[in-house]
Amino acid sequence: MGYQALYRVWRPQQFIDVVGQEHVTKTLQNALVGQKVSHAYLFSGPRGTGKTSAAKILAKAVNCEHAPTSEPCNECATCRGITDGSISDVIEIDAASNNGVEEIRDIRDKVKYAPNAVTYKVYIIDEVHMLSQGAFNALLKTLEEPPKHVIFILATTEPHKIPLTIISRCQRFDFKRIQPQDIVGRMSQIIAETGVSCDEQALHIIARAAEGGMRDALSLLDQAISFSSETVSVEDALTVTGSVSQAFLSRLAKAIYDKEVAVALEVLEELLAMGKDPARFIEDMIYYFRDMLLFQTAPALAESFERVLIDPQFKELAEVISSESIYSIIESFNQTQQDMKWTNHPRIFLEVALVKLCNEQRPNQIDNGQLQQLQQKIEDLEKKLLEMQKNGIPAAMAEKPAEQAKAQRAVKKSYKAPAGKINQVLKQATKPDLNAVKSKWGEVLEQLGLQNQKSLAALLTEAEPVAASTEAFVVKFKYDIHCQMAMENNRFVEVIASIMQQLTGHRMEIAGVPESQWQRLREDFISTQQFDGPEETESKEEDPFIAEARKLVGDDLLEIKE
Known part of the structure; x- marks a missing residue:
């Protein structure tokens, strides 16, 4: 056979070879030794984390001639036959191409037959989420109560697509992404046994690029070995993975910190000339600053760093770049990454982001001169305060002018509705006029x-007409500040009068009153006026229900609505 x-070649043949999934392998080994193997398993997790390999190892372990055992011996005829695929009782099915009802019905019909050469007939269904709904339904009953000699092992990368009725019939094991250090350890073992020379840092680059998948890591390592001449160097690993050298990332980070736009664009030009993908480059930059933030806050977590290796240049930058600056840089790069997905010119967005970052003011940046001035001012204020206390002037005296100014501002901010104008409107107000204004309010x-007067319209969002005559109407505002802003704005008053003239055919003036003052003005007007009706909302004889309510709660808590 040709090259593999x-x-x-290095596919795991025992549970001990499955890297980074100890929580799965230990449980399965205990079940094998205790002879508590379930009839159905569901292995879920990212690609290349060992799901199908663990399934085949489990199939060998339950059928091994030395069973019960925690590991298959890989020497007996059964283990060798399952490994090379010559034993037909271990059936591996690709659900992506066999996802119909007929294929599952065929399985359902054949499970009742006893295995030919081994103890258990094992069905390994890979990418089981690709089955159709009908195929899942056909599998349900068989999966729940298969014959004693049958074991189902389902593997999937997308467990959320599997019906809950299927999941509930299986023992579920979630495979996790393999940590970079575990991947490096496995690759180092393979390198040692194959005799290939490889730089240690190159292995770390490949492990980080694999994103938690051992199969991806070994594929990249295979490619790097083919690309290199004698030794797999760091540059070989960077070229194969498409990653950017940390030296370039550090140069760019320093240019951003030093606000050197020309240097930043020069580094970007070099990288793009080397054929680096802009999307991959910006991802590397995000991870670079993410690792820098982790290094600042938790240096002990160096093993969880995604892209960087701790070198003197990285340490130097981590000491001078503030956390606030890193937040801003990551946010800017992340937004640029989103924008780059929807354009045919990602380079332009990348260049704009770099120019913007180099021109931004660093947050909370105070030079030594400004800091000394602030310290001197604080010391002067403390001395003056001590002198005042020595002279018998209480500290509260210093606060009194500020309190008086605050009270004056509060008085200035309060708004008093024009009672005379509102009373004049109420004298001539009628119910039909009010209904006419309300009907036109929308x-x-x-x-x-x-008319692009959105700022004026915003003042009226929680306002409503409460009284109207043929010449004017009263609008009640929920908040005093809105009423003040509206009524003191001559342009607002003129625009409302103009619109009302267009809608009603005659000019109507507006009078504003805050909700907190409206009830008092209305009651004062009713108590001083004796009338039978231009305003139909009130009458000489009060409704008996309202009178009784007034006795129970008083005028302050009573609110009468039409």
């Missing part, structure tokens, strides 16, 4: 929007 890829807000 590394991930095929159109008033709409006209403000059409």
